[in-house]
Amino acid sequence: MSGGIGPVEPGEGTAGRESHEGPDIGRPxxxxxxxxxxxxxxxxxxxxxxxxxxxxxxxxxxxxxxxxxxxRPVPYVPPAPSQVVSLSYLEPVEPPPADAAFAFTVRVRNASAGPVAVEGIDQPSRALRVMIRPPLPVTVGAGEAREVVVRILATDCVHVARNSGLPFLEVTLSNGFRKERHSYIPGDRYARDLSVALTRACPEDRDMTDTPPS
Known part of the structure; x- marks a missing residue:
């Protein structure tokens, strides 16, 4: 009789143990x-x-x-009107109006980014009076220029200064933020024309009075 090795049978108690090994897959x-x-x-x-x-x-x-x-943004404040406005003397008005000793044209130019109003034009002599055409105020737009006619009336020839060197004009300007009064000197040609006109309107012999002999 020959002997051999057959399949290994599970030992006692091994089948149940092997059946529970490994993951429990598929079970809820x-x-x-x-x-x-x-x-x-x-x-x-x-x-x-x-x-x-x-x-x-x-x-x-x-x-x-x-x-x-x-x-914070700095609020915009425009420059002072006198820093951006120029005044130029153009020429006399010939013939002058009957009621004026002298009439001339000036050009007001505004170099700012906003409008400027010309509210007044005057001169310092109490013996003279100024009238403007067109009537003031006159608004000059941004980057624009306006021309106005200035008429000077001699109200007191006795005290008129016929040769005052470099006479100036006092101009009142406003830009909505600031108003100021600034003096403009129109130049030598204006001074010369003004002197000629005042001498014609108020001759020096008008101021002379006869002094009775003592």
């Missing part, structure tokens, strides 16, 4: 485990949402602070 998880996983998922989503909201709130607060701390 218990209800408690599913509930725990669902609860964890909800908690995780809530944490993520809360974190996102917190981050957004921090960013918004930072943006608000940056906006509040930003440098």
């Amino acid at each position: 998880a218990p209800a408690a485990a599913r509930w725990a996983r669902a609860r964890y998922a909800r908690h995780r989503r809530a944490v993520l949402v809360l974190g996102g909201l917190t981050c957004a709130a921090v960013l918004a607060a930072g943006a608000v602070r940056l906006y509040a701390d930003r440098p």
Whole structure:
């Protein structure tokens, strides 16, 4: 009789042990485990949402602070009218009006970015009176020029200064932010024309009086 080795039979108590080894695949998880996983998922989503909201709130607060701390824009203040307005003497009006000793045209030019109003044109002598055509105020637009006619009336020939060197005109200007009175010197040609006109309107012999002999 020959002997051999046959298949190894499972020993006592081994079949049951082997049947329980390895993962339990395909078997549904218990209800408690599913509930725990669902609860964890909800908690995780809530944490993520809360974190996102917190981050957004921090960013918004930072943006608000940056906006509040930003440098305030400096309000625009235009330059003084006298710094942007020029006055030029053009020529006498010939013949002068009957009631005027002298009449002439001036050009007012505005170099600013906003309008400037010419509210007054005068001269310092009490013996003379000034009239303007067109009547003031006259608004000169930004970058524009306007011409006005100045008429000078001699009201007191006795005290008229026929040769006053470099006479000037006192001009009142306003730009809506500031009003100022500025003196403009029209130049030598104006001084010469004014002297000739006043001498013609108020001859020197008019001021002479006969002194009775003593």
